[in-house]
Amino acid sequence: MSINLYFPTDYLSILNRINEIDPIAYSKTRNYLNGKVTYLSPYLSKGAISTKQIMDNVLSKHTLTSAHNLIFELAWREYWQKIWLREGDKIFDDLINTQTEVVNFNIPKNVINGNTTITAIDNSIKLLIKNGYMHNHLRMYVASICTNIAKAHWSSPSRWMYYHLLDGDLASNSLSWQWVAMTFSSKKYYCNQENINKYCSTSDKETFLDKSYEELSNTEVPKILQDNIPFLYTTELPDTHPITVDPNLPLLIYNSYNLDPLWRCDLNANRILLLEPSHFKKFPISDLVLNFILALGENIKGLQLFTGEFSKLIADTKFPIIIAKEHPTANHYKALFDEREWMFPSIEPTGNSFMSFWKKCAQKYLANTFK
Numbered sequence: 001m002s003i004n005l006y007f008p009t010d011y012l013s014i015l016n017r018i019n020e021i022d023p024i025a026y027s028k029t030r031n032y033l034n035g036k037v038t039y040l041s042p043y044l045s046k047g048a049i050s051t052k053q054i055m056d057n058v059l060s061k062h063t064l065t066s067a068h069n070l071i072f073e074l075a076w077r078e079y080w081q082k083i084w085l086r087e088g089d090k091i092f093d094d095l096i097n098t099q100t101e102v103v104n105f106n107i108p109k110n111v112i113n114g115n116t117t118i119t120a121i122d123n124s125i126k127l128l129i130k131n132g133y134m135h136n137h138l139r140m141y142v143a144s145i146c147t148n149i150a151k152a153h154w155s156s157p158s159r160w161m162y163y164h165l166l167d168g169d170l171a172s173n174s175l176s177w178q179w180v181a182m183t184f185s186s187k188k189y190y191c192n193q194e195n196i197n198k199y200c201s202t203s204d205k206e207t208f209l210d211k212s213y214e215e216l217s218n219t220e221v222p223k224i225l226q227d228n229i230p231f232l233y234t235t236e237l238p239d240t241h242p243i244t245v246d247p248n249l250p251l252l253i254y255n256s257y258n259l260d261p262l263w264r265c266d267l268n269a270n271r272i273l274l275l276e277p278s279h280f281k282k283f284p285i286s287d288l289v290l291n292f293i294l295a296l297g298e299n300i301k302g303l304q305l306f307t308g309e310f311s312k313l314i315a316d317t318k319f320p321i322i323i324a325k326e327h328p329t330a331n332h333y334k335a336l337f338d339e340r341e342w343m344f345p346s347i348e349p350t351g352n353s354f355m356s357f358w359k360k361c362a363q364k365y366l367a368n369t370f371k
């Protein structure tokens, strides 16, 4: 089985990818590096499609039981999004526990260079940089190596991973790293070589992870992970070209988290893709990710690019109405907000347990099928 790391950006290909989901094969193989995962996260994270669109499509062809594992994973995405809405910028700091045993706030150099000596990890880091994707299990391994083995604080390594991911999503990313580092969970996540070999079909031996879980939780930082470098990445945004707007028509604002071609597509409106330098200064992305965003924007008819802050966009022209999609990155827009499309719109996380969130979702929306 080959690993699919091609991410087309035309809308028809994205819809085809949704249509091709095999939820049964997904359930059986998702944890394996070459498993039949959907590769839909880049489109979900950039707001080109929604979790509900995927769930509705899959349930139109498969039973709830067959689709269980996929919907369960999609629910993780909704859960992280809702934690972000609830906690705001607090998700960028240790959320419920302070990370313990931190020796630096940098990134292990041999992780950045894909030179850890662990075959599956090094290959997946090289693919992340080249293609902008990493399998979920590998993300967990890399996060565990950085935080719990190299004892780096999760914040810089997570920003490094976000920089490269086509599906970079500040909630899924920061909160998953916090889950691994136990700042948003009740125990640190460790992986060992045996586990990596099993899910990645490798046979590495005598690596710094070739130990029991107990040994791993009590070891010094391996020499190969000691060199570290700070996060110093930046994004060069495209220059803004003059835009042509009709001041009598509404203004619809798109951004890197809302690139939905179906959103108010029948409305006669000005459509602007807003790339705010202040956002990308805080959360840089690679050229690969930036080009992916621009290419997804091509699915939206009449979309014009504006590089600058929201206040600058509206400084010179008065529009009858400005509309955006609700999202934490759009909170400062002075606009009317349309709701995002959720699978489980009325369920909010109470406390910090995904499973209690999931149970409430299943009870209300999935005929109580999954407990």
Ligand SMILES: Cc1cc2nc3c(=O)[nH]c(=O)nc-3n(C[C@H](O)[C@H](O)[C@H](O)COP(=O)(O)OP(=O)(O)OC[C@H]3O[C@@H](n4cnc5c(N)ncnc54)[C@H](O)[C@@H]3O)c2cc1C
Residues within 6 Å of the ligand: 030, 037, 038, 039, 040, 041, 042, 044, 045, 073, 074, 075, 076, 077, 080, 134, 135, 136, 137, 139, 140, 143, 162, 165, 167, 168, 169, 170, 172, 173, 174, 176, 177, 180
């Ligand atoms: C350290 C770490 C960092 C991560 N960073 C991101 C990120 O920046 N952006 C991002 O979208 N996901 C992130 N994830 C979650 C997950 O790894 C990816 O969503 C998934 O690998 C995407 O591939 P896929 O679409 O083929 O997933 P599939 O397995 O096909 O899953 C279908 C969809 O379900 C959702 N999903 C699946 N697993 C998870 C999960 N563990 N958490 C949340 N949602 C999930 C995603 O939206 C995904 O597209 C991260 C996970 C970890 C452990």
